[in-house]
Amino acid sequence: MLVVSEEIRDAVGAGRPVVALESTIIAHGLPRPRNLRVAAELEAVVREQGAVPATIAVLDGRPHVGLDKAQLERIASGDGIRKLSHRDLPLAVATGASGATTVSATAFLAARAGLRVFATGGLGGVHRGWTQTQDESADLGLLARTRITVVCAGVKSILDVPATLQRLETLGVAVAGFGTERFPGFYLADSGEPVDWMLRTPQEVAEVMRAQDRLGGGESALIVANPVPEAEQLDPGLHARVLESGLRACAEQGVSGQAVTPFLLDHLARHSDGASLEANLAAVRGNVRLAGRIAAAWAGV
Numbered sequence: 001m002l003v004v005s006e007e008i009r010d011a012v013g014a015g016r017p018v019v020a021l022e023s024t025i026i027a028h029g030l031p032r033p034r035n036l037r038v039a040a041e042l043e044a045v046v047r048e049q050g051a052v053p054a055t056i057a058v059l060d061g062r063p064h065v066g067l068d069k070a071q072l073e074r075i076a077s078g079d080g081i082r083k084l085s086h087r088d089l090p091l092a093v094a095t096g097a098s099g100a101t102t103v104s105a106t107a108f109l110a111a112r113a114g115l116r117v118f119a120t121g122g123l124g125g126v127h128r129g130w131t132q133t134q135d136e137s138a139d140l141g142l143l144a145r146t147r148i149t150v151v152c153a154g155v156k157s158i159l160d161v162p163a164t165l166q167r168l169e170t171l172g173v174a175v176a177g178f179g180t181e182r183f184p185g186f187y188l189a190d191s192g193e194p195v196d197w198m199l200r201t202p203q204e205v206a207e208v209m210r211a212q213d214r215l216g217g218g219e220s221a222l223i224v225a226n227p228v229p230e231a232e233q234l235d236p237g238l239h240a241r242v243l244e245s246g247l248r249a250c251a252e253q254g255v256s257g258q259a260v261t262p263f264l265l266d267h268l269a270r271h272s273d274g275a276s277l278e279a280n281l282a283a284v285r286g287n288v289r290l291a292g293r294i295a296a297a298w299a300g301v
Ligand code: PSU
Pocket: 022, 024, 025, 028, 029, 030, 101, 102, 103, 104, 120, 121, 122, 123, 124, 125, 136, 137, 138, 139, 257, 258, 259, 261, 265, 280, 284
């Protein structure tokens, strides 16, 4: 069912480090044509850490783990590229559709391919106004039943962060700050919420992963929350202003469902003169680098 590239199949077979990367951020989270450069750059950052990058997407109904240059270009072009969460996978496969995978779909496919470490920007979560819209990203439920380590800069700040942390607790998903006791705020180093556990090194993260397996029980993820460096974060005042106007625009224009996250990310980038985009990229780069180090520690190299 899965098309796993030869390089990744060899690496998994030999127990060498591999890092899964999602494609929704490329197709729907970043502006063209910069997104293609970023996709290539993120793969290069993984390789610098001695790990193999595995960008995941669905092309013509076939889930791919590891994309070549032409396939990456197709995802970045956005033409006919849907946004696929975990629930969309059988529909895309059966109808021959193509799409970029969100955190939930990427984590699902990565785990099926035997990958254990995954890097992204910010997780999906509980949206503001969730009591009315019931909009909670499918990322959370999937991570509650998938054994994978996700390195992220917290959850996107467009969300209701305390409600998201509460849901992760209820769902039994482990969360640890990397070198911090504050839960990161995606564009900001600190979301204003605390995190109960702090890990300091990739080796410590790998120990937690081994403990998850030794304890057994239900399969669930480990979230490693890695803050964007403070020097590269978005100015907090600007962040508050553009976020407020973005949420208002979203409500006025009746944007809902899967369209909410791409709409808000684009609004923030345009109204911050690209500053939110730079903070977003700094966070993603840092996460991908750390994921490479964790994958290496997990593989014991
Ligand atoms: N992180 C980013 N940019 C993104 C996303 C995450 O820096 O575009 C994507 C991820 O793929 C995540 C998705 O799974 O947004 C969440 O979308 P939704 O809220 O519709 O579940």
